[in-house]
Amino acid sequence: MNNFGRTLAYILGFILSSSYYPALGQEKETWITKPQAQWPLISMINEVWFQNGERYVHPSFDYVATGFLIQTGTDTLAVTAKHALWVAKTKAMKSVDFGGALQKWLMHPKNNLADSVLIDYLLNADTTETLSGRQSTITQRDWLVFKTKYRSPAIQPLKPRYTLAKPGEKVYIFACPYQEKNCVVYSGRILESKGNRLIITSDTSQKVSGSSGSPIVDENGYLLGILGGSSVNNKTSEPALYGTTTHYLQKVLRQTRPLNVPLTSIGEVLLPIIDKQGIDQAVRHYRTLYNQDQSHFIYNFDSQELNTLADGLVREKKLNEAVQIYLLSLSEFSWSSGTYYSLGNTYALMGKTRLARQAYTRSIQLSPDNKEAKQALDKLSNQ
Template sequence: MTKLVSGCILCLILFNGFTAFSQQKEAWIMQPKEKWKPIALINEVWYQNGERYVHSSFEYAATGFLIDTGTDTLAVTAKHVLWIAKTKAMNRVDMGNSLQKWLMHPKNNLADSVVIDRLLNADTSEVLQGPASTITQRDWLVFSTSYHSPAIQPLKPRYSKVNPGEKIYIFASPYEEKSSITIETRVIEAMGTRIIIDIDSTFKVGGASGSPIVDENGYLIGILGGSSVSRKTGKPAIYAISTHYLQKALDQDKNLNTPLISAQELLLPIILSKGMKAAVKEYRRHYASHESRLKYDLESPSLNKLGQHLLLLNHPKDAIEAFQLSIADFPWYFETYNLLGNAYVAAGNSIKAIKAYQQSVKLYPEDKTAQEAINTLSAK
């Protein structure tokens, strides 16, 4: 009986290519690369009253592509493309009746095009820009199409966890390239919805936002967001957002655009009731869990906000621990060392404050804030 149940589970995994990673290669990726159909597209957008982009220098709005859901072919691009392709009045992830025409097509090839129909994950409550915006946590725009050329290769999504070291392809349309490009590289790390990807330092990310990240078997695993840094080495990298949100969008999840729970929301009540030691224990438990990281924002900027709030509450020692957690998560951001220095000053420890500011200067000599703080503390 056990063998029968195990066999049935295995069959479900192998034959459901949209809920679990299938080891079978897609037919298109087994062909020679020169025979691959176009994948990377460019977005050309027109709104009513002649509005197109926030600046006339843009010829198109980054990269898009097609996905095969098993029942339909949809078009997708990065949600933050709407920072570029928007009306003057738009500040929600919703185009209302303002859209006149949205085309996707391979660079320098208008014949093989995609005609956008409507935005499937529009949300009048989701803020597009400003301090309240969290759209880059779920950086997918999903469109139905009224036409798509059969000459363009749609991609089947994979929803299983991405692993460090996986070989991947990026199909991109950077502004500085004359045509679309294909990059072969590897995943550095992946946790929650965020995928950090190794990239050559000469790669120009402008225009590549929205590019599909495809595994070695031909399945879509993420969408390119922008520039990043390797946590381990500090070297330039790029980041992508996994297909976790895409799956929710296709499933029409009612809580589709709920932001991740911040470190402050999670940990502050614990700090105030049980102390920082209990909060750190809870943080480490969630930080190590892929599933928890799909729900909580435990990355460095979120921890910095927690630390700043603790300083406002006159909890400098707790703030120091929050900033130290932030540095452990991402040790390459100079501003965190400035914040740590401020916390040490508030705690009355000038020696450690100076060391924190010195590390800030080392990471970013152009910033004068840390050097001024060092001069002030040294003069006392």
């Protein structure tokens, strides 16, 4: 099936899925109608032990990430961020699978062992899903979903919402940051909702380290997504947070197979178009796909994917095409110091000194510690 056919089939499947019809007039969960001081326990920390005595990749960790409970309608499950396995792992672990090495996984609110959740086993284990390296795509599907052996009745499970979040929606993040004595509740608003990715407003008072795996909850008390970590507002370059929507969670609960299919790099889609139809057609095709919401469930539009494509074009001496791809990347990710640096290098190779200086200068403005850009700018100034 070609890319167009694959996209059309996915969109039709998405539309026909009744779980994604808008939840018009959705009632508020009872607990969220109360004053915030009376909200129940929701977020917990993860403590992990392995059979061989290992716990975390570094002894400085007392726990790893934040976790919570979900109510599926037929069961109550425990959830945290999949990339917690970058920390909570044995030295031998290479994939999203414990392989019998797990001794105990315990979730509980900070400073409260009485109200705990004891994990049974991982529902979305996958020996083919690598934890790290260029091939790892776990942050595209950043959910670990567990069956449980025991759950304290004091912990409030969340009901997932599968309708798409809209920019401007108010959300709450129930987090257990390392730097906070207790678990806390942050509030923010949705900046972007594209495919599996949510971008949420943030401020400097919000501690992020240790908050990965926190539930992102809408104003009605329903689960919208899971927190990944720090990001930026693509329009303003201001700090933001990113999360993963409940789309993948729904696939886990439905036992969809194959479960962990990586997003296709947009660079792989554009390269043959550049070769056969030219750079202008490739740019138009990118913008068409990028502006279709459902394309973001299929393709990886991250700046790194475009930059990797542009880097390859530079190696092939297709410098004009490379410039156009770097500029395309910057049109969506204007905060990227590294992209401006690469653009400056390409202009320098083309002998366009003035444009190279402008790109290097912008790279330094965005990242004052960028020594490579400073050195490149100095070199041009001395010519």
